[in-house]
Amino acid sequence: MEIPAELDTSTKAASCVSNNNCNDEDDEFKICVVCGDKATGFHFHAMTCEGCKGFFRRTVKMDLQFTCPFTSTCAITKKNRRHCQACRFQKCLQMGMRSNLIMSDEAVTARRERIKERKENQMLQDVETERMTLTPQQQERIDCLVKAHQTCFISNFPKFAILRDAPQQIEAFCSPSYLQPLSDVCSADPGQWRHMSYLDGQHSVSSSVITQMAELGTFMARQVINFAKEIPEFRLLLIEDQITLLKGSAFEVSQIVANMTFNTQTCMWDYGNDQFGIKDAFDVGCHLWFIEPVIKFHKNLRTLELSVAEYALMAALAIFAPDRPGLTNRDNIDQVQEEMAAILKGYINNTRSARDSRMLFPKLLSFLPELRSLSEIHGKQILLIQQEFWTPLLKEIFS
Incomplete structure (x- = not known):
């Protein structure tokens, strides 16, 4: 599988140095592949920031259609990512973000309930573990x-x-x-x-x-x-x-x-x-x-x-x-x-x-x-x- 340029280690390292963001080896990969902002994890199959994650979700769920006012080759950065939504969305797709991974509102609600239930069950288990004999x-x-x-x-x-x-x-x-x-x-x-x-x-x-x-x-x-x-x-x-x-x-x-x-x-x-x-x-x-x-x-x-x-x-x-x-x-x-x-x-x-x-x-x-x-x-x-x-x-x- 060919590694996109945005994920190339040397490119990431150079970007980190220029932005003074790299303190250890792991930080080299914590950059949004769409805009270069600090990434928070893999979202819809790509390492992105919260901003691009939300933008991609809204665009797909609302079935929005964008048109680039220029030549459809806009460079997407942290500072200008809101200037051209069409090119930003295309960049999301090029970097591997998948629309089929976006859950419906019902699925999101059900997932949150499951997470909440798991947390509550874990807390209850912790309480049971902490039960003291007087x-x-x-x-x-x-x-x-x-x-x-x-x-x-x-x-x-x-x-x-x-x-x-x-x-x-x-x-x-x-x-x-x-x-x-x-x-x-x-x-x-x-x-x-x-x-x-x-x-x-x-x-x-x-x-x-x-x-x-x-x-x-x-x-x-x-x-x-x-x-x-x-x-x-x-x-x-x-x-x-x-x-x-x-x-x-x-x-x-x-x-x-x-x-x-x-x-x-x-x-x-x-x-x-x-x-x-x-x-x-x-x-x-x-x-x-x-x-x-x-x-x-x-x-x-x-x-x-x-x-x-x-x-x-x-x-x-x-x-x-x-x-x-x-x-x-x-x-x-x-x-x-x-x-x-x-x-x-x-x-x-x-x-x-x-x-x-x-x-x-x-x-x-x-x-x-x-x-x-x-x-x-x-x-x-x-x-x-x-x-x-x-x-x-x-x-x-x-x-």
């Missing part, structure tokens, strides 16, 4: 977090009112007394909590939505503290770092937990005997610039249908944030957060389908900075709400 220590940590989550948040949701007569400060919760049973730390058993509940109508302020919201916020803050104390790595931190992490994460963890009760259809949170929604938020003085991103966050997170373990691990990730201002042992906290992230990824890979697990872990991580933004907005919003209704614990957390 170590006994990791499984033990998951069990610990799930138990704490169940005890602190799920079991106690219907009885969220707080004893205003005996407020517990953060320092008290972070003191060595956390080794005592939760009932001792709270200074009240569940019966007393129900008896003192502002939901039972025995207090004159029971009809005040803002008071109920303050009580719910205080309850959630208490339970976040209790939840954190159940994590061994948290108890090993300095008291000052414990307090800093709790103050920084109280709102974020509360939102993660509250998401379990969020109804995406009604945009309401169901807390046992009561429901709270957008109207209640307006009633207590919240602004639209705060309410809208909160609702958006809960809708997006709720659609993922997380398990209790996934919620608990997300809460732990929010607590162990090494970038909280004022921390003294950031490296240790950062290491714990990385370990929690590895456990979450391993749990997802082992409990979810390969297709779901491929995207769920990065999605969950993306919610953490979103929570941080919500927390900053909440800090501005909380200052505009009537603070005389705040409990001492809320004042301390959001001071």
